[in-house]
Amino acid sequence: MKRLKWLHFALAACLVLALSACGSGGSGKSDSQTQNNNQTGSSDSEAPSGDSAPKGKTELVFWSPFSGPDGPFMKKIVDAYNEQSDSYQVKFQIQPSGDYYKLLDNAFGTKKNMPDLMIMHLDAIPTYARKDLLQPMDDLAAKAGITKEDYVEAAVNYATIDGKWWGIPLDIHPLIMYYNKDLFAAAGIEHPPTNREEFLEAAKKLTDPSKGQWGFVMPTLWPQQFIFPSLIYQQGSDLVDAEGNPNLNSPEAVDALAFLKSLIFEHKVSPENVAQDGEVKLFLQGKNAIQFNGPWMKDQWDKAGINYGVAPVPVFFDQPGVFGGSHTFVVPKAQTDAAKLEGIGDFLKYVAGHSLDWAESGQAVASKQVLASPEFQQLTQQQTEVAKEFDYVHFAPPIPDWGSIVGELWTQVNLTLLGKAEPQKALDEAQKKALQAAEAKKQ
Structure with missing residues (x-):
């Protein structure tokens, strides 16, 4: 949740974010925002949920950037899952939101300490899918009895690229x-x-x-x-x-x-x-x-x-x-262990039906089952009001490295709102720099 996150807009790169206060409190920024500066980063801060897997259980390492007040809500879900599962033990590790993508890139690059499952901001998926670092979720979902119809369409459609489903949504934060x-x-x-x-x-x-x-x-x-x-x-x-x-x-x-x-x-x-x-x-x-x-x-x-x-x-x-932004579950392409993949599917199926605890953090979850539940409807006004916007929420353009392409845009918006530039001239400059950046990406 720290400071220059977006020039990503990430979201710019929600890529920036946003998202969602997955960082610390106080700056008015979410980890969704940090996401957007994202895609680079690295430290060893973590908060595991549970000890090593008990004998007979397959351990699943799960990374998230929920280093703010939302972290305990996800930990509650993980702990409840571990308690009821006879076959799998999810080891929940919280990485600092500001360094999340640096840590993730380091794991991808070194192939060390790679998580089995991780949270990724929705608008980061096009970049990581293009780099061939993620695996489609279609087979895993099908074996676990998870369907696209279980989730809000906007997030599912965005994460479907070239006919493949790359990320299963947890929430949407508009x-x-x-x-x-x-x-x-x-x-x-x-x-x-x-x-x-x-x-x-x-x-x-x-x-x-x-x-x-x-x-x-x-x-x-x-x-x-x-x-x-x-x-x-x-x-x-x-x-x-x-x-x-x-x-x-x-x-x-x-x-x-x-x-x-x-x-x-x-x-x-x-x-x-x-x-x-x-x-x-x-x-x-x-x-x-x-x-x-x-x-x-x-x-x-x-x-x-x-x-x-x-x-x-x-x-x-x-x-x-x-x-808006969205937190999604993704799996590294390098994870090929059949037992772990089955366990990931089992955990995600559980989350889809038990994410009310996540909703209590202030988020409106993407699971239609939870959204339709009486328990969700009885939550505070916030979650139900957020869910009303799901029908017309938009995400960052599904273009790899979008955040770096529009970095100048936020500089020009800032100058305009400070009274130092006129809208047309400011946006002409942002457009010029964006076209140059986009062309450089193609070379």
Whole structure:
């Protein structure tokens, strides 16, 4: 969860992320974000769940980047599985989220300490599949009785490349809206905004510079990697064209960035020159009424005792649309042990039916069985509101090394929101650099 994660957007490379607070608390970033800087990295920090496999049990080493408050939720699932399994023992190892892909690349490169199963951010799959480092999950899933129909379509479709299924989803973490209920009540606002008109009306009522109070504090860095693309999707456009080439200076992208800038300099519902995590700090202080961020923020808000609500991101343009990330289960191509592969399938089948504990971390899981369960419906408002966005969530373009291609984009978005660049010129520069980077990748 640390700092420059995306220029990935990873997600840029969710590749960046996002995702999901799989890192530590406090920065307003998720491991989904760290993911995005990702794909390189290495340290030996780990938190195994359980001792060595008891006699007669096959041990499965499972890596994850859940080094934040979400880690204990996954450990609970693993411990429950180990307790009920007579044949397999999952050894759960948490790697630091900021170094996760460096550690993973080191394991791939040295072929030492390789996990049998690992969590990978969905938008990293195209890169690792292209490098021939993963194995398709189709046979493993079929033998375990797992089908694509068991999971939310958006994540399954993204992870299906060249007709093969490369990653089984755990969750989806889209951009969502948090709002301060006390500030809304004081301003006489009865419900969260659902469109541009309602958002502007509410934000203006909630803004009082004399009190240092703002309707919406505009982040100029992370999580713009989730916010800016969401407004492009709401116009029916994308960050790539039909041929998969960067499309960063489209009319829709310019309109999206111009709108974000207008909230600061025209509508003045946000302060200027917001530093990294400034919007988070002000939300914690009760001075920021509306916050766009990811499900991973839940633990931080809860611990701070904020009286907050959760709602889908308003439709600012023509249609609903949000950027999101996803944690998926993948298996290294090098893992060919039949007993271990059978055990991995058994564990994933168990997770699909018992991931309510993961949902309790604030995530909305990708398992349709859990989503439809009465237990999930009885969770807090957050998880059910997040799940509402699954029908229109978008992920980073499924292009290998996408994060490195769009690194300049986030620099230009930052400059624009600081008032140092105009949207069209900034995005023209981002497009130029992206085309150069994409061409270099082909050589």
